[in-house]
Amino acid sequence: MRIVKLHNWPILMDDCCSLLNQEWPRSKTARIHSLSKSSDYFPMCLCLIDDGDNNSIIKLETNSNGDPLDKPIGQLIGHVKVSRGSLEGEAYIESLIICKSRRGQGLGSQFMVSIEQFIKSIGFTSITLHTIDASNFYSKLGYSLITTIEALGPASVNIIAGETKTQSKFNQNTNQLIVTNHQQGTSSKLSIDCPLPPPPPSNPITNRPVIKQEKIVMNKRLT
Known part of the structure; x- marks a missing residue:
């Protein structure tokens, strides 16, 4: 060594x-x-x-x-x-x-x-x-x-890989943020009116909670 x-x-x-x-x-x-x-x-x-x-x-x-x-x-x-x-x-x-x-x-x-x-x-x-x-x-x-x-x-990666996951997607046509929560095989969506978001990071690994x-x-x- x-x-x-x-x-x-x-x-x-x-x-x-x-x-x-x-x-x-x-x-x-x-x-x-x-x-x-x-x-x-x-x-x-x-x-x-x-x-x-x-x-x-x-x-x-x-x-x-x-x-x-x-x-x-x-x-x-x-x-x-x-x-x-x-x-x-x-x-x-x-x-x-x-x-x-x-x-x-x-x-x-x-x-x-x-x-x-x-x-x-x-x-x-x-x-x-x-x-x-x-x-x-x-x-x-x-x-x-x-x-x-x-x-x-x-x-940590383990927290991200837990049972509850959250995804979001911005709709440029309606200026709404669509938030989807996935938990134990079910999902729900929530629409939020908001201004245009900043551009996403170049590498998703830095976008952890x-x-x-x-x-x-x-x-x-x-x-």
């Missing part, structure tokens, strides 16, 4: 996009735009590569040793984004993910230990993060709860 910096291996951009969209669906254009900001000056995207080495110690590759147009040997199985925090000496991590087929093998914990060692080696003294449903995982790694905040965020989410803020001192 080894960790490489995404900006040293831009050929991994599409694979990173697909990996992150397993958990947090987003348009490819927006995702690539975010990933392309990775640099040594932060934010920095780190990729976990399975290169066939069964050694439990994950090695960090600090420099690119090959042509950036070539893929590093191995399979992309993890990602994390590291940024500077708002406080002196604080690093902020987000978008930590292990591919679904490799979960349950302890890779997430090993990845985090290596990330912490790297962050400490470049001068940071603490790490802060936000999580919605992984507080137990981070607690086992020594992270403490600081506070909780409420924020609006896109609903927005719901209230409770984010847990956690922190760890690096000693």
